[in-house]
Amino acid sequence: MTLKTMQQSTTANVQMEKPVLTAKNVTICYGANQAVKDVSLSIHKNRITSIIGPSGCGKSTLLRAFNRMNDFIPNASMMGNIYFGDVDIYSKDIDPVDIRRSIGMVFQKPNPFPKTIYENISWGPSINGIKTDLNELVEKSLEKAALWEEIKEERLYTSALNLSGGQQQRLCIARALAMEPEIILMDEPCSALDPVSTAKIEDLMFELKKRYTIVIVTHNMQQASRISDYTAFMENGTLVEFDNTVKVFTRPKNKRTEDYVTGRFG
């Protein structure tokens, strides 16, 4: 079986519900270097999809393509289509700013604004003209990110930079949640955190998938197997296998996937 037909069959396997995000034949280049090669996959609503693979396999690049964050990399170019619902997010009449309001992102290194905790969360909604009670929104977002208990009223107006790394990352999640996005993209959100903070964020993701769709790039295979419903394995820019997480980790179809998930390489 060629790689192409195999991809199509795996995509068919997981098409039980209507996907919220669909990549069709996506190729992304940095200059002449192809970072992502002809990848097609679907992201399903209220599920956690993880993308795994060795360093430099193009998984972060693919993730950033989902909310057009690659636009900020000067020599990056993309072919193919990505559909958010029925909307082609790379079509000419789409403003990427609108896309990023609905598809939030959490980065590898916690990157709170050097402002107060309150301002970190309220800034996004306030610039986008969300007309709700900001105080309530800030509290609710912090609660959803399981951070309210540790902050409460009294630390709300202190600098976000005084929080620990794990707290900062949950603040970044709260900040993304305050925008009420449909999808949250997470680029190795736990790689800079200790195991306790990592566990907290994993618990949080289970909680969040009731309301949001999550796509996570991770280096940690235990993490992928613990938290995700679907797993995509990428290597050298190509999508090798995409299926139910249980299948990918227990009965992978591809030999290379098996080698990777069993730790024989990578």
Add this chain to the structure above:
Amino acid sequence: MTARLFKIFCAAVTTLGVIVLVIVLFHIFREGLRWVDVQFLESFPSRFPEKAGIKSALWGTIWLISLTALFSIPIGVGAAIYLEEYAQKGAVNSFIDINISNLAGVPSIVYGILGLTMFVRFCGFDRSVLSGSLTMSLLILPVIIIASREAIRAVPGSIRHAAYALGATKWQTVKSHVIPAAMPGILTGIILAFSRALGETAPLVMIGALAYVAFVPEGPMDSFTALPIQIFNWASRPQEEFHQLAAGAIIVLLAVLFAMNSLAVYIRESAERKHK
């Protein structure tokens, strides 16, 4: 052994610099301090040393610096934001880049000649505060632009990405995050630029700021003098008293410089504290 010698060498040159500065200051204060009083600040220049003062020079300097700030800060910071955040990286941008760096090194007398040709003669502003401050603005613009660009470039990309990922436009990101984070660096650049402008004499001599002005400028079109010119004028006279008057004026100039720097450092510190 070499490491020790190097350390001693560094300590020695540092001490040398401080010693020279102390000697200069001591000399100036010993000569000029007794001339600095209210009468000195409130009198116009005179042939009689006891009656002479720096009123017109001090006010000329205040006018000059205020107008220079008005012109150079918005243009300098605006240009820096454009070049860092908006301009396409390419041949044109690097051409502008090289030219700004070169302009920062052009001798100030050249700016004087430019000011004389451009503002005094061509624009017909005559030997006014306006001509002086426009010339001074040209002189310090490269310094402000270079320092502001460095400050903007030092704002981590992760902050910008965080803002963009929340659906912010470029303007919202720059306004709310890039400029506030770069503000301490930008202010440092402005302090340096104005310290330079305050002491610049050559371009003012060139555009014809007068040494003897017996009135305070009342508008941007009035002619003026400035502290460094007054100092130069007094120091070049043969009488000993005028040399002491020059020292007195230097003390006032240093005081103004110190006050301005302190204010700027205070503003910078409070801006920095807001971001911690």
